[in-house]
Amino acid sequence: MAAAGGGADDPSADVVERAAVTFQLLGTPARLRILWALAQGESDVSGLARRVGGALPAISQHLTKLKLAGLVRARREGRRQVYYVDDPDVVDVVRLLLGRLARRTPPAGRG
Numbered sequence: 410m411a412a413a414g415g416g417a418d419d420p421s422a423d424v425v426e427r428a429a430v431t432f433q434l435l436g437t438p439a440r441l442r443i444l445w446a447l448a449q450g451e452s453d454v455s456g457l458a459r460r461v462g463g464a465l466p467a468i469s470q471h472l473t474k475l476k477l478a479g480l481v482r483a484r485r486e487g488r489r490q491v492y493y494v495d496d497p498d499v500v501d502v503v504r505l506l507l508g509r510l511a512r513r514t515p516p517a518g519r520g
Contacts, residue, residue: 431499434478439463440471441503447481448500451493 420428435441442461446452452460458468472492475481482495494500 431478431480434474434480435499435503437471439467440475441507443468443471443475444480444494444500444503445507447492447494448504451491453486453489453491455489457492 435444439461443457446457446460454465454469454472457463457472458465461468463471472481472483476483480494480496480499481492483490483492485491
């Protein structure tokens with residue numbers, strides 16, 4: 410194990426801070442579901458609300474935060490906004506975590 414002193418391969422304080430902000434942003438089940446759904450394919454707000462189960466205003470607010478963080482983007486198609494993932498690396502991290510948790514034994518309180 411590396412010493413706790415700040416080795417050459419340690420990420421900078423700025424990188425650690427940005428990672429913490431991203432993890433904090435993804436710290437809600439609704440945002441994880443939205444990101445997961447968008448990783449499967451583009452969608453508008455109505456489609457996301459149906460898929461992840463949420464009210465349109467709440468889904469829209471979550472999308473705004475994900476957009477500001479640079480995790481998703483939107484493009485206009487006629488009168489609607491179509492959202493898609495803008496940071497595939499974050500999707501990889503989410504897939505890894507959710508996949509590992511899904512393969513584990515039953516969640517706490519169920520077994």
